[in-house]
Amino acid sequence: MLWFLSAIGSALVFGLAGLFMKISQMRSGSAGSLLLGLYTAGTLGFWGQALLNHHWTPLDWRIWIAGAIVGLGSAWGNLLFMKALDYGPASxxxxxxxxxxxxxxAMGAIWYGEPLQPIAAVGVVCLLFAVLLAIRNEGSYAVKSSRWYGLVLLAMLLFFFRNGGLKVTDALxxxxxxxxxxxxxxxWLWFAVSSRKEASGSRSDAESRSSVRAGSRAEPKAKSRAGADVSAGASPARTGFLWxxxxxxxxxxxxxxxxxxxxEGPSHLVAPIFATNGLVVALGSVLLYRERLTVLQWGAFAFLMLGLVLVRI
Structure with a gap:
């Protein structure tokens, strides 16, 4: 089925987006600049896709209302997701x-009355179990702060506005x-304004520090050279924007x-497949940053594969 292949592809490709966000954070990229870059590329991508489909309707007020709701879930969900990465591991x-x-x-089954076949239901349970196993806390995966739980819960609810909202708009x-x-x-407009304010604040701080240094005694030459080397590197804003x-x-x-x-497919099957994109982030963290893959996470990948097969049947 075409919807099944599209669902698997969505999980893999969208999972890479989360992995690149993690890489930006590990390279000290600015979160605001990263999200500005993300929505720059995303906006151009969807605009180009609409033009190719000959179905770009910027004057339809319903598109803007729906876009505001879905965009709110996406933008603030991603913002809280990035903040949560400061307190807990991406995996x-x-x-x-x-x-x-x-x-x-639940929305697909209750609101839209989508039937769930027994074998497919077992597949959904396996996919859900894979996600639950992936979030189990073991050893080096300790959470740094209790604030992480609140950030993750809010991000989860906001992402529902994005993922569930797309089901509603399709039904409409x-x-x-x-x-x-x-x-x-x-x-993009939100983060463009936010990034500009952030950049203005950074420039003001830099000018203040420059004024203080100008009135103080000269630093040793070796220390000055070290400072020059640091300033020569990529700025957090540039790093975040490129990633x-x-x-x-x-x-x-x-x-x-x-x-x-x-x-093309039922939301109660498409959504669990799409949700496994988080395991792409977990696997990428293992390969790139040599994080130890726990027994529970190996089990998560096993249930992931089993769930995909059962859903397909």
């Missing part, structure tokens, strides 16, 4: 925020590419595939 944060699929599944007959375009554009562009391309691709799968 826990990403799968747990994807627990919003429970709400999507709206073109989800246009909805995502408007949502990403509104999010954000890459993440934005994957975010566009993943959500476009997800929207396509929702349009």
């Amino acid at each position: 826990l944060t990403s799968p747990l925020t994807n627990a919003n699929i429970l709400l999507v599944i 007959g709206l073109d989800n590419t246009n909805v995502l375009w408007s949502g990403y554009l509104l999010s 954000g562009l890459v993440a934005g391309v994957c975010s566009y691709g993943g959500l476009q595939l997800y929207a396509s799968a929702l349009g």
